[in-house]
Amino acid sequence: MSGSSGFVWDWAFTIKMLPLLIKGAGMTVLIAACAISLGTCIGLVIALIKVVRNPILNYLGGLYTWVFRGIPLLVQLFIIYYALPGATGINLDPFPAAVLGIGMCGGAYIGEIIRAGIQSIDKGQMEAALSLGMSYSQAMRRIIIPQTYRRLIPPMGNEFITLLKDTSLVSVITMVELLRTAQIYASSHFKPFEMYITAGLIYLLLTTFFTVTFGKLENKLAQSE
Amino acid sequence: MIKVIDVCKSFGNLQVLKNVNLTVAPGEVVVIIGPSGSGKSTLLRCMNYLEKIDSGKIYIDGQLIGKKEVNGKLVEAPAKEVYKMRENIGMVFQRFNLFPHMTVLNNLMEAPVLVRRMDKGAARKLALDLLKKVGLEEKANAYPAHLSGGQQQRVAIARALAMEPKIMLFDEPTSALDPELVGEVLSVMKELAREGMTMVVVTHEMGFAREVADRVVFMDEGRILEEGTPQQIFTNPQHPRTREFLAKIL
Numbered sequence: 001m002s003g004s005s006g007f008v009w010d011w012a013f014t015i016k017m018l019p020l021l022i023k024g025a026g027m028t029v030l031i032a033a034c035a036i037s038l039g040t041c042i043g044l045v046i047a048l049i050k051v052v053r054n055p056i057l058n059y060l061g062g063l064y065t066w067v068f069r070g071i072p073l074l075v076q077l078f079i080i081y082y083a084l085p086g087a088t089g090i091n092l093d094p095f096p097a098a099v100l101g102i103g104m105c106g107g108a109y110i111g112e113i114i115r116a117g118i119q120s121i122d123k124g125q126m127e128a129a130l131s132l133g134m135s136y137s138q139a140m141r142r143i144i145i146p147q148t149y150r151r152l153i154p155p156m157g158n159e160f161i162t163l164l165k166d167t168s169l170v171s172v173i174t175m176v177e178l179l180r181t182a183q184i185y186a187s188s189h190f191k192p193f194e195m196y197i198t199a200g201l202i203y204l205l206l207t208t209f210f211t212v213t214f215g216k217l218e219n220k221l222a223q224s225e
Numbered sequence: 226m227i228k229v230i231d232v233c234k235s236f237g238n239l240q241v242l243k244n245v246n247l248t249v250a251p252g253e254v255v256v257i258i259g260p261s262g263s264g265k266s267t268l269l270r271c272m273n274y275l276e277k278i279d280s281g282k283i284y285i286d287g288q289l290i291g292k293k294e295v296n297g298k299l300v301e302a303p304a305k306e307v308y309k310m311r312e313n314i315g316m317v318f319q320r321f322n323l324f325p326h327m328t329v330l331n332n333l334m335e336a337p338v339l340v341r342r343m344d345k346g347a348a349r350k351l352a353l354d355l356l357k358k359v360g361l362e363e364k365a366n367a368y369p370a371h372l373s374g375g376q377q378q379r380v381a382i383a384r385a386l387a388m389e390p391k392i393m394l395f396d397e398p399t400s401a402l403d404p405e406l407v408g409e410v411l412s413v414m415k416e417l418a419r420e421g422m423t424m425v426v427v428t429h430e431m432g433f434a435r436e437v438a439d440r441v442v443f444m445d446e447g448r449i450l451e452e453g454t455p456q457q458i459f460t461n462p463q464h465p466r467t468r469e470f471l472a473k474i475l
Contacts, residue, residue, distance in 0.1 A: 124318055
């Protein structure tokens with residue numbers, strides 16, 4: 001069936017494997033959701049410690065970005081899953097290792113996105129808030145950060161899509177998610193074409209969800225201004 | 226009400242305030258004039274400590290601002306105390322700086338509710354009264370982007386008044402406005418002056434200075450060169466720099 005001239009897509013096999021791929025996609029979504037949440041929390045903290053007037057915190061924020069943005073995610077995953085247990089005795093299961101790896105790396109990027117968003121707000125806004133007696137943190141929470149939402153949506157949408165796709169890397173630390181599922185059945189049944197194309201389409205479907213959601217969100221926030 | 230004593234301030238190598246002394250009595254309206262870069266806006270911004278000062282003292286209502294005396298030495302006051310002091314000092318900016326993500330009403334209610342823990346109903350009533358005062362009650366639910374510059378600045382004045390300050394600082398409040406919108410802002414300021422508000426106004430509106438100021442202060446290159454009644458300053462300026470400046474703009 002798979003001669004060089006006579007390739008025929010094996011629909012029966014594809015349909016039979018679809019539930020397994022969808023189950024793998026479920027794990028992909030779970031990892032992505034956890035990693036995105038973690039990355040957003042980390043990113044917010046990193047952004048804030050980079051904008052406050054405190055050189056030590058600024059430095060630590062910069063250090064974090066430097067390390068976690070500068071080392072390839074794949075290497076970070078290897079370190080967390082394979083190197084840490086031997087060196088420190090910290091032995092993580094594949095799932096928390098995956099979430100931690102992607103989340104910490106994503107946090108470095110999201111931190112930069114949020115920092116840029118905060119710094120793009122006219123500095124007169126902070127001055128006006130302070131002149132009314134607000135504290136720095138009240139001004140941040142009520143005046144500055146809410147104004148960044150609309151500006152953050154396009155780059156955050158991008159980043160969420162990247163993180164979702166990055167989950168495909170965790171197959172190397174034995175996580176069975178969408179790509180790993182496809183890989184297993186592609187090799188056991190010699191159907192790489194069906195399995196990888198289908199997996200690719202499922203990824204496309206998932207990232208499309210983000211594209212559409214963020215597009216709607218942007219429109220909605222645009223209306224209130 | 227305001228006492229500025231020997232204040233110096235530099236940005237890097239540039240000294241923008243050189244031993245400035247100024248006293249403002251309760252209810253007094255002081256207008257600061259001078260060429261751009263003379264340090265007048267910086268002086269104003271030091272009064273509510275948006276700018277730190279390098280040396281000297283500023284007293285607002287008998288209280289040292291931004292600094293604290295510990296064992297006879299002057300040290301930076303904790304941020305919390307600076308926030309507290311700013312509640313009594315309203316400020317109006319050249320670029321209005323309204324909060325664009327909030328309605329006009331919420332712009333006015335935000336600080337009283339958040340900072341003074343005012344009850345929302347009371348804050349709303351106060352806000353509506355103030356909007357009425359500046360003639361914009363019908364704009365309560367509009368967003369700042371939908372207002373003209375003059376309307377935005379009137380809202381900004383009302384927003385500052387919502388904190389019931391003892392002093393109002395105006396940093397070139399009409400400089401960003403189209404000429405035909407200047408009058409409406411100035412008339413709100415005149416009304417405030419008539420009510421006895423203590424005001425310090427940095428402006429290029431000499432008509433306003435002449436008509437409303439109790440005292441006019443002329444600044445140049447970081448120093449107060451001359452001060453006096455509008456009459457003295459505009460008709461009989463003593464310092465050659467004052468004469469030169471007034472000759473250029475009048």
